[in-house]
Amino acid sequence: NFQRVILEFAEKNRQVILPGYTHLQYAQPVFFSHHLLAYFWMLERDKLRLKDCYVRVNVLPLGVGALAGTSLPIDRAYVARLLNFPLITENSMDTVSDRDYVLEFLCCVALLMMHLSRLSEDLILWSSPAFSFVEISDAFTTGSSLMPQKKNPDVAELTRAKTARVYGDLFSLLATMKALPLSYNRDLQEDKSSLFEAVKIIKQCLKLYPRMIGKMKLKHENMRKQAQKGFFAATDLADYLVEKGVPFREAHGMVGKLVKHCLKENKSFEDLALKDYQKISSLFEANVFQRIKLEESVFNKESTGGTGKKSLARQIKLAREKLEEGENPIAS
Incomplete structure (x- = not known):
């Protein structure tokens, strides 16, 4: 998993010194491991947010009917126990029109993608000739169709761009929800495209990033030279x-x-x-x-x-x- 890869890479390179920046101006030297572990703790917060979000996702909505409930002799709590839901929803009109759980999930993954985008920006800068702190594996870069010498950090750049797509998914659903009267409206079917795209993107990024970090090479001497x-x-x-x-x-x-x-x-x-x-x-x-x-x-x-x-x-x-x-x- 990504956090484990970050931690192992940090442990492996714990003696490497790197320039630390504020305002993208050299400020103070730090251990490279210290810088990288900042992303470990960002991911830790992301993990906790998603776990907390799951508490509100894991609530049984079945049995509320179209909006008013039902006159049939059902037992929603019994169904919840059968399906292993710890809670049931308490208001039928809220239940059929609620998409908070989707929005909350999208907020969580938007933050996660923001963290990946910041890491992407670090890697893009560090791998550029102006910094020359790291070398990203060929498996995660591409050349130029015109310039033979180029080695472009495509995965990092696309992750940065995909972050905007996830933001768009969140804002799109927020805009859809903002003026809907109670209870259900057909507009709500548009939640699927936002949710499914965000899930697809985050799974792709989290699949690629551990491999990219694990195969990355550090240019220790260049880091030290700049730090001095x-x-x-x-x-x-x-x-x-x-x-x-x-x-x-x-x-x-x-x-x-x-x-x-x-x-x-x-x-x-x-x-x-x-x-x-x-x-x-x-x-x-x-x-x-x-x-x-x-x-x-x-x-x-x-x-x-x-x-x-x-x-x-x-x-x-x-x-x-x-x-x-x-x-x-x-x-x-």
């Missing part, structure tokens, strides 16, 4: 000053001045001498050079849920426990 660029340790330097009693607001400003000085002199933090740091603040000591190392910047983020080495190990352990709880995974 820029002023990735700026926040670490601010934290360094905070640990010495400087309010973060002031520490932020001091490090901003240090970055400005580096830009003016065309230098990195590593190029500066201790005296350069001490011109900004006398609190900088020789151990500051340890804090601006790439590994140190990643390793020291040990708050729960952070990218630190111990924190990542805890996260992997918790993810493993989630899979071993015996709950049915999203993709099987």
Whole structure:
């Protein structure tokens, strides 16, 4: 299943360092595994939403007639027990006109597809020459009819596009339902096309994605090379000053001045001498050079849920426990 593939791929590559982005601008370095596991937890929420949705799907509607119930001596609760339904619907008019359970399911799978689309966008960017962080297997890419050198991430791109189709299925049914008077109207037969298409799409995507991730190759050195660029340790330097009693607001400003000085002199933090740091603040000591190392910047983020080495190990352990709880995974 997809979550298991993500977890195993994360465990296999837990030493790989990747640039972390905000606003698509390099922000701080993180473990690649930490980034990938974000999608594990998205899928975990998707799984819980679908399970919760099933509670409202698994309700017996039989026996309500056309809209008013029936005068025949039926026992709906008995039928529910025979068919293993835990509940029966309580209002006949609501029952024949209700499509909430379809809409709720479509909401759940729309969120799931949104998560797959975000992962697709990451893979599309990472596999492009501008990033060159990963190589997607030929089985999930195509060439160009004109340009011999091209290797296009078709599965990721089509997943991104199929997300819009599932959104359309949800919005189409919402628009159908919005002005229907009670109770049944023929408009409701249009729920089938929206539901069936969304199910087909999500099953296709969840069938392909575990295979694509499992066969993906990481370009470790390219990731590391990019992670070492820029002023990735700026926040670490601010934290360094905070640990010495400087309010973060002031520490932020001091490090901003240090970055400005580096830009003016065309230098990195590593190029500066201790005296350069001490011109900004006398609190900088020789151990500051340890804090601006790439590994140190990643390793020291040990708050729960952070990218630190111990924190990542805890996260992997918790993810493993989630899979071993015996709950049915999203993709099987």
